Amino acid sequence: RESITLHGMRIDRVTMEGTLECVASYIASGRPHHIVTADASMVMTYREDKEFAAIVDQAALITSDGAGVLWACKRLNLPVPPKVSGVDLSAMLVELSGKKGWRVFFFGGAPGVAEAAAQKMRERFPDANICGFRDGYYKPDEENTVAEQIAATKPDILLVAMGIPRQEKFILRQKERVGAKVYIGVGGTLDVFSG
Ligand code: UDP
Numbered sequence: 001r002e003s004i005t006l007h008g009m010r011i012d013r014v015t016m017e018g019t020l021e022c023v024a025s026y027i028a029s030g031r032p033h034h035i036v037t038a039d040a041s042m043v044m045t046y047r048e049d050k051e052f053a054a055i056v057d058q059a060a061l062i063t064s065d066g067a068g069v070l071w072a073c074k075r076l077n078l079p080v081p082p083k084v085s086g087v088d089l090s091a092m093l094v095e096l097s098g099k100k101g102w103r104v105f106f107f108g109g110a111p112g113v114a115e116a117a118a119q120k121m122r123e124r125f126p127d128a129n130i131c132g133f134r135d136g137y138y139k140p141d142e143e144n145t146v147a148e149q150i151a152a153t154k155p156d157i158l159l160v161a162m163g164i165p166r167q168e169k170f171i172l173r174q175k176e177r178v179g180a181k182v183y184i185g186v187g188g189t190l191d192v193f194s195g
Pocket of ligand 1: 166
């Protein structure tokens, strides 16, 4: 796959269509895969946080979230990767989830946000296959229990909306326990969906 490197961080030149094909193959594989939608703040964190950088380097797919990356590419004379933002990708996955039989779990945000997001998305896409939701606030020693509760809903796709780098570190620690096939850190996406 073609990619560019922005301040050391790989960004794949993949379209929304290509990303959705990857999602389908990841789910068919039965193994966990991490998709990163890279924005400018992520590139900053990549430079400052070695643990975060190692997680991103292992991601199955890294898309460009949009404006900040586009601007940086133009400035550095790099080819601009197609925009596949966390909000757009998450909405597409929910829209397709009914038809494809993909089980999507909404995880993160303040209490009530993930639930409101699920309700709004079910209104928008009546056949949406949202298998569960929960907020992103709990004590560190509750993390394994939270992961087990999510696992019990048998998600194929876990959207983790807890901010950078918390969401990526959760994905690294818990992907085997949760048992989903696609993990995406989606930042403020559930806040957007709930509004
Ligand atoms: N968040 C969370 N748990 C936490 C801290 C933050 O679920 O312990 C949520 C927060 O409610 C918000 C989302 O993470 O919905 C994104 O947070 P923030 O804006 O800080 O991160 P960014 O979007 O800049 O990555």
